[in-house]
Amino acid sequence: MPWNKPDDKDPWSHSPKNDGPPELDKLISQYWRKLTGGGKPGAGRGNKGLGPWPFIIVAIVIWALNGIYTVKEQERAVILRFGAFDRIEMPGLHWLPPGIDRKILVDVTSIRSHQIHGEMLTKGENIVLVDVGVQYRVEDPEAYIFSLTDPDLTVKSATEAALRQVIGDSSLDDILAAGKAEIRRRVEEELRQILEAYKAGVRVTQVTLGDARPPHEVKAAFDDAIKAREDKERYKNEAEAYANKVVPAAEGEAKRLVEEARGYKERVVAEAKGQVATFNKLLPEYRMAPEVTKRRLYLETMERILANNPKIIIDKESGTLNVLPLDQWLRGQRQQQEAKQ
Structure with missing residues (x-):
């Protein structure tokens, strides 16, 4: 069918009864009438309605919600007001006015x-x-x-x-x-x-x-120096260990010798004192009978000497030499006693 007849309609034309999407200006006009109570954009304020307050309230709510923030336990919030330091907030839930205050979170526990x-x-x-x-x-x-x-x-x-x-x-x-x-x-x-x-x-x-x-160029020389220092410490420790071992032994030996010398001194002094006492005891007897005293001292001395020496007894009046081997007999007796022990 041709499109240029009077009764025909252009397929691209829009009819008021068309079910297609509404035009943008109509949508804006309808929304504005709802807010302003039936007026058109740019009309006076005589018409009753909510006006721009819904926009303002929504904007305030969004602005307030954007100011809510949380500071973690390990953090501190440094608050800046118009770019200058204002305060420090501790961990927890806080609020600040966006655009006026600004926060910087700082971790204060991490190493x-x-x-x-x-x-x-x-x-x-x-x-x-x-x-x-x-x-x-x-x-x-x-x-x-x-x-x-x-x-x-x-x-x-x-x-x-x-x-x-x-x-x-x-x-x-x-x-x-x-x-x-x-x-x-x-x-x-x-x-x-x-x-x-x-x-x-x-x-x-x-x-x-x-x-x-050290640097790589002189590492060998440094290693030798370190080794020499370690050897020095090792020798020093060994010497100290040897000293700790020898010195106490030497001190003990010295104490032993001192004690032996002290004992020898006391024994010699005691013997000397005993001899002096014996001499003082014999002196009056010698003055009273010198020959008898000398004879008795001679016999006692010979008794002490002969007691520890081998002896042979002979008869000087007989013409023949009769020998009594007392030394062999005494030696045999000593060997028998040692064997029994």
């Missing part, structure tokens, strides 16, 4: 750490490779955020500065072996002083110092 590796110059102008680790946590959230641009980078740089300061004041022997614990303590103390001066708002919890090692 942060840095590892630093570098070549350091010692007091004796020797180069050593040193590893140091530092652990810290946030102590003052306000200072942590506002005092420094990058607190974590500052802690790392301050640790390296403290390490270079301490290594530069220490000898090579202290760094490699003997004074390692003291160097770690000094690095920790120096780092805390630097961070306090910066007001970084962090607290250093631990500083660990790794084994220092």
Whole structure:
């Protein structure tokens, strides 16, 4: 059928009874009439209705809901009002006016750490490779955020500065072996002083110092030096162990000899005193009868001498030599007694 006849309609034309989607301006007009009570957009306020208050109320509710936030147990909330510090909120549920206040959450319980590796110059102008680790946590959230641009980078740089300061004041022997614990303590103390001066708002919890090692070019010489130092310590320990073993034995032997000498002294003195007493006892008898006393002393002396010596008894009046082998008999008696024992 041709479209240009009077009774025909253009298939692209829209009829008021068409069931298609309504036009946009009609939708806006219908919604506006509902809000304003039947007026058109741009009409006066004489018509009764809700006006713009629903928009305002919805906007206020959304604005208020956006201000609700939660601070976790390990966090602290730093509140900024118009960009300036206002307060610190503790863990829990809080609210702030969006657009006026702004929050920055800071973890104050987690341990942060840095590892630093570098070549350091010692007091004796020797180069050593040193590893140091530092652990810290946030102590003052306000200072942590506002005092420094990058607190974590500052802690790392301050640790390296403290390490270079301490290594530069220490000898090579202290760094490699003997004074390692003291160097770690000094690095920790120096780092805390630097961070306090910066007001970084962090607290250093631990500083660990790794084994220092020489550069590769002189590693062999350093290994020889370390081995010599270890041998020195080993020989020293062995000498101390030997001294601890020998000295008590020598002291005991010395005490024994002293006690024996003291006993010998007491015995000799006692014998001398006994002899003196015997002499004093014999002196009056000798004065009364000198010959008898001398004869008796002679016989007693010979008795003591002959008692421990072999003897042969002969008869000097007879013409023949009669020998009585008393020594053989006494020797036989002693051997029999020893065999019985």
